Amino acid sequence: MAMLDETQSLPDDPSELRSVAVQLAATVKSQALKIAKLEHQLAGHRRHRFGSTSETMDLRPRSAAAPTDETQPPAADPQS
Numbered sequence: 001m002a003m004l005d006e007t008q009s010l011p012d013d014p015s016e017l018r019s020v021a022v023q024l025a026a027t028v029k030s031q032a033l034k035i036a037k038l039e040h041q042l043a044g045h046r047r048h049r050f051g052s053t054s055e056t057m058d059l060r061p062r063s064a065a066a067p068t069d070e071t072q073p074p075a076a077d078p079q080s
Contacts (some may be wrong), residue, residue, distance in 0.1 A: 011017050 011020065
């Protein structure tokens with residue numbers, strides 16, 4: 001597939017111009033698909049190397065008044 005150089009002018013014939021436009025559109029689509037594939041591949045490599053994001057710490061600030069699971073007393077047994 002011949003691509004236009006910056007120094008090459010566009011064809012004057014409408015049918016040739018359409019052909020060039022179709023080739024450029026096909027190239028753009030092909031490159032977009034390749035980029036998507038590589039981004040997906042990179043995400044997989046990052047997950048493998050660094051682990052899943054669900055394992056990250058929750059860095060949101062907590063209110064001092066809000067109890068956490070560790071500070072709440074155990075629930076009373078309703079059967080006793």
